Amino acid sequence: MGAPLHVTLTFDDGFWGPAYATMRSVCLSTTRRPDLIFHLFHLGLRPEHRADLDAIASEFGATVLHRPLEAEPEVAAFLNSLPGTRDFPPIVYARLLLDRLLPPGIGRVLYLDSDLYVRAPVERLLEMDLEGKSLAAAPEPGRHHLIRGDDMRSRMAPFDPGEPYFNSGVLVIDRAAWARADLPGFLADLQRSGEIHRLYHDQDVLNLRFRGDWLRLDPLWNLTKPHPALRALDPMIVHYTTGMKPWNTLSYVAFGSSYKHVMTAEVRRRYIAYRRRRWWARLFGRPGRSTNAEAIEREPPTR
Amino acid sequence: MTRPIHIALTLDDGFWAPAYATMRSVALASRERENLVFHAIHSGLTAAHRRQLDKLAAEFPVALDHLDLAGQPDYADLVRRLPVRFAYSPVIYARLLLDLLLPQVSRIVYLDSDLLVRGPIEELYDLDLGGHAIAAVMDPHRHRAMLGRDFRLNGDLFDYRQAYFNSGVMVIDNARYAAARLPELMQRLEASGTMARIQFDQAALNIAFRDQWLPLDFRWNLINPHPAHEALEPHIVHYTGPNKPWHLMSRTAFAQAYRHTMTNDFFYAYWRERQLRRLRRPFGRG
Numbered sequence: 001m002g003a004p005l006h007v008t009l010t011f012d013d014g015f016w017g018p019a020y021a022t023m024r025s026v027c028l029s030t031t032r033r034p035d036l037i038f039h040l041f042h043l044g045l046r047p048e049h050r051a052d053l054d055a056i057a058s059e060f061g062a063t064v065l066h067r068p069l070e071a072e073p074e075v076a077a078f079l080n081s082l083p084g085t086r087d088f089p090p091i092v093y094a095r096l097l098l099d100r101l102l103p104p105g106i107g108r109v110l111y112l113d114s115d116l117y118v119r120a121p122v123e124r125l126l127e128m129d130l131e132g133k134s135l136a137a138a139p140e141p142g143r144h145h146l147i148r149g150d151d152m153r154s155r156m157a158p159f160d161p162g163e164p165y166f167n168s169g170v171l172v173i174d175r176a177a178w179a180r181a182d183l184p185g186f187l188a189d190l191q192r193s194g195e196i197h198r199l200y201h202d203q204d205v206l207n208l209r210f211r212g213d214w215l216r217l218d219p220l221w222n223l224t225k226p227h228p229a230l231r232a233l234d235p236m237i238v239h240y241t242t243g244m245k246p247w248n249t250l251s252y253v254a255f256g257s258s259y260k261h262v263m264t265a266e267v268r269r270r271y272i273a274y275r276r277r278r279w280w281a282r283l284f285g286r287p288g289r290s291t292n293a294e295a296i297e298r299e300p301p302t303r
Numbered sequence: 304m305t306r307p308i309h310i311a312l313t314l315d316d317g318f319w320a321p322a323y324a325t326m327r328s329v330a331l332a333s334r335e336r337e338n339l340v341f342h343a344i345h346s347g348l349t350a351a352h353r354r355q356l357d358k359l360a361a362e363f364p365v366a367l368d369h370l371d372l373a374g375q376p377d378y379a380d381l382v383r384r385l386p387v388r389f390a391y392s393p394v395i396y397a398r399l400l401l402d403l404l405l406p407q408v409s410r411i412v413y414l415d416s417d418l419l420v421r422g423p424i425e426e427l428y429d430l431d432l433g434g435h436a437i438a439a440v441m442d443p444h445r446h447r448a449m450l451g452r453d454f455r456l457n458g459d460l461f462d463y464r465q466a467y468f469n470s471g472v473m474v475i476d477n478a479r480y481a482a483a484r485l486p487e488l489m490q491r492l493e494a495s496g497t498m499a500r501i502q503f504d505q506a507a508l509n510i511a512f513r514d515q516w517l518p519l520d521f522r523w524n525l526i527n528p529h530p531a532h533e534a535l536e537p538h539i540v541h542y543t544g545p546n547k548p549w550h551l552m553s554r555t556a557f558a559q560a561y562r563h564t565m566t567n568d569f570f571y572a573y574w575r576e577r578q579l580r581r582l583r584r585p586f587g588r589g
Contacts, residue, residue, distance in 0.1 A: 141533045144331060144421065144560055151566040152331055153362070162334040162423060219536045227531030 010094035016049035017271030019114040021263035027060040036062035113169035120236035134177035136215040137166035138222035168203040170222040226254035319352035320573035322416035324565035402481035415471035422538030436479035438517040439468035440524035472524040528556035
């Protein structure tokens with residue numbers, strides 16, 4: 001066994017299927033499976049879904065550690081106090097609390113969104129040289145409109161389109177630097193001043209905090225809006241950011257077919273049925289079975 | 304201003320809004336806005352559209368210098384002899400005169416008016432040209448552009464294997480550009496009937512600067528953009544081909560960002576102008 005490879009995901013029950021596929025793709029793409037340690041932080045994960053994720057450990061010999069955040073009322077209350085939407089439920093902020101949540105003794109950790117298909121060994125990221133920066137991330141292709149708004153002038157602060165801005169779906173994190181950045185304190189300040197409501201979820205918060213202090217990854221390490229034509233580029237990590245999700249039967253995205261095999265037919269079948277039930281529940285005004293299903297619906301998925 | 308960054312565009316009145324969007328995108332993405340000097344070289348630009356372009360200098364700390372070709376004998380002399388076909392306007396030829404029109408400038412970034420610039424233009428401006436007259440991006444359509452139908456034409460001028468650049472984005476060393484004596488070359492090409500069988504001034508530029516230009520990464524001039532290309536992080540998107548981002552139903556890379564860069568007011572005003580022009584055309588008033 002080599003040095004441990006720490007990978008972390010944060011998700012709620014609504015994303016158990018894609019989280020399973022993301023984790024499985026990580027395992028499939030590396031030869032160092034026994035070194036993998038997944039730190040999972042979740043809200044409202046049902047026991048049967050947790051069992052699916054645990055099966056990764058038996059299939060690949062990786063370690064899967066759970067930390068249900070609803071068991072920690074303070075953390076859960078904090079997350080739920082932050083502005084969420086259906087596409088960005090409060091759990092997206094959990095990555096900002098990573099230093100508080102991760103066990104001690106971890107120097108480097110890879111944060112992954114739960115809608116990814118990892119196609120390259122994660123150790124290439126985890127063992128890269130951060131050149132003294134706090135994190136590494138890939139640029140966000142939609143940044144200009146995202147940070148400037150309508151007519152590229154409706155939002156003049158806090159970012160300038162002339163400066164770099166990253167997508168927060170894949171983050172190579174230097175733990176000590178994150179601890180120093182005191183993101184929970186920063187977040188609490190933004191909340192007190194009300195500025196949090198003018199920010200684009202966790203991604204703006206991270207870009208604000210780590211301005212000028214991050215290393216640019218090749219965009220193929222976080223390939224957003226993955227059109228099928230982009231298969232030819234052999235991306236390292238595919239990020240399904242558009243409304244077209246690879247777990248849906250009719251989805252025109254890169255590696256849509258491979259993804260279904262990564263998720264496995266059996267998990268995919270159950271996940272689709274689960275989503276259908278949630279959809280009906282939402283239609284009739286019931287919160288469904290997800291803790292965050294009642295999150296406000298006001299923004300289209302742009303990321 | 305600590306140092307000027309000279310950017311030149313050539314446009315006629317029909318392209319005022321795309322030219323505005325191109326310049327505004329440069330300003331938005333630059334980290335040295337106060338150093339930007341735009342040279343808008345135009346022909347027949349109405350006073351109203353000129354005022355629209357001037358809004359750029361009100362929004363950003365940039366300089367916008369107008370150069371009206373009406374008073375330029377070099378330009379009149381050049382275009383009188385040259386062919387104009389398809390959708391092109393004679394104003395495209397003005398870029399062959401950059402050394403004559405902007406003699407005070409040693410380095411210029413020339414930009415077509417159908418671009419969306421997403422990266423800092425100063426990176427292009429500061430490029431080491433390594434003694435070359437021009438830096439540009441290899442044209443992916445070069446074979447057809449050079450050798451025409453069945454790749455059997457113009458064998459006397461071009462070779463299938465040679466390099467050939469797209470002239471929509473050029474970093475120019477003005478002294479070396481001047482040394483090519485482009486107006487004289489154009490005169491020779493026209494007199495020999497060559498202009499009629501090559502693709503306009505881009506082909507002429509490639510004849511003039513063959514093996515004397517520095518190839519840039521394709522991201523500095525991504526032609527025929529498709530939405531899939533957004534993931535490639537292009538620095539400059541060049542809307543060649545039929546999918547123009549100023550069309551209402553446009554399916555091209557960064558179409559939405561382009562509309563917001565042109566600004567929605569100008570986008571729809573430009574659309575209305577084009578519809579009116581189309582209506583008037585049958586009556587000979589287009």
